[in-house]
Amino acid sequence: MFENLSVTDSFKNSIMSAIKLSKLSHAVIFEGADEDTRLSAAKEVAAALVCKGESKPCKSCSACLKAMKDTHPDIHILYKEKDSTMIKVDSVRQIKAQALIFPNEGSKSVFIISEAQYMNPQAQNALLKIFEEPSPHVCFILTCTSKSSLLDTVISRATSYTLGEEAVKYDSERDGKANIIAAELLVCLAKENEFNFLKKTASFLKDKKLFRDIVEKMISFTRDALVFQSGGKDLVNGEREELILFKNRFTQKKTLEIINALNGFLTDIDSSANLNLTVTRFVSVLYGIKTN
Numbered sequence: 001m002f003e004n005l006s007v008t009d010s011f012k013n014s015i016m017s018a019i020k021l022s023k024l025s026h027a028v029i030f031e032g033a034d035e036d037t038r039l040s041a042a043k044e045v046a047a048a049l050v051c052k053g054e055s056k057p058c059k060s061c062s063a064c065l066k067a068m069k070d071t072h073p074d075i076h077i078l079y080k081e082k083d084s085t086m087i088k089v090d091s092v093r094q095i096k097a098q099a100l101i102f103p104n105e106g107s108k109s110v111f112i113i114s115e116a117q118y119m120n121p122q123a124q125n126a127l128l129k130i131f132e133e134p135s136p137h138v139c140f141i142l143t144c145t146s147k148s149s150l151l152d153t154v155i156s157r158a159t160s161y162t163l164g165e166e167a168v169k170y171d172s173e174r175d176g177k178a179n180i181i182a183a184e185l186l187v188c189l190a191k192e193n194e195f196n197f198l199k200k201t202a203s204f205l206k207d208k209k210l211f212r213d214i215v216e217k218m219i220s221f222t223r224d225a226l227v228f229q230s231g232g233k234d235l236v237n238g239e240r241e242e243l244i245l246f247k248n249r250f251t252q253k254k255t256l257e258i259i260n261a262l263n264g265f266l267t268d269i270d271s272s273a274n275l276n277l278t279v280t281r282f283v284s285v286l287y288g289i290k291t292n
């Protein structure tokens with residue numbers, strides 16, 4: 001997947017594992033990179049969501065072929081009209097109506113809003129209603145230069161991914177740091193008490209971006225743990241020591257609860273006005289799952 005696109009590995013890995021586990025959020029935001037890359041990535045994800053093959057997108061089943069030719073009836077793409085400076089509320093209302101209808105061919109309808117930064121505030125507010133009451137057969141993919149161009153209420157109800165080149169440069173060092181801390185936190189969660197875990201959060205108490213990166217890594221690791229627990233061998237991060245520890249310490253059900261909680265925190269972090277409070281809740285939620 002994404003073979004011909006210049007996107008970061010962390011983007012590839014998180015999207016591929018979310019698709020594999022059918023855990024892709026009902027609303028995702030793709031930011032960064034250039035317009036063509038964003039749209040192509042969105043189309044590949046849409047193909048994966050409607051694909052009827054084994055490894056999605058298989059690019060050979062009838063659904064994939066239609067998706068690649070832009071003729072799949074369940075994939076809808078909204079562009080800014082040529083002579084307009086924005087995506088208007090009427091266009092969004094139309095998608096809203098379409099989103100209520102069941103998919104024609106598969107189990108998902110996918111709505112791509114290309115260059116969502118052109119949605120005016122009324123259009124974005126019209127989208128919110130669907131985001132708040134997501135129907136299980138619908139997925140929205142918003143592409144944009146930067147998610148900061150969207151309303152906070154939209155961002156907080158979607159999962160955001162950065163595709164871009166700049167993110168590669170910016171992230172390589174931080175990525176390593178996030179990796180190490182995420183692994184340490186999972187080991188700590190498996191072996192040690194809440195107080196020791198809390199001490200380890202000091203390194204990101206003032207760094208929202210790092211906290212978010214760490215939670216994303218923890219999701220990636222715990223998804224691997226889940227694959228591992230169900231006897232799978234196809235691990236995104238390889239067979240790491242932490243995973244073995246995690247696998248032995250938690251049941252599949254608990255691992256899944258932890259993944260869901262971590263996913264919830266991605267949204268919380270984005271909308272958090274007080275990071276200290278979010279971190280404190282983060283610790284108590286994870287330990288609540290562990291001891292429950």
Ligand SMILES: [Zn+2]
Pocket residue numbers: 051052053056057058059060061062063064065
């Ligand atoms: Zn396919």
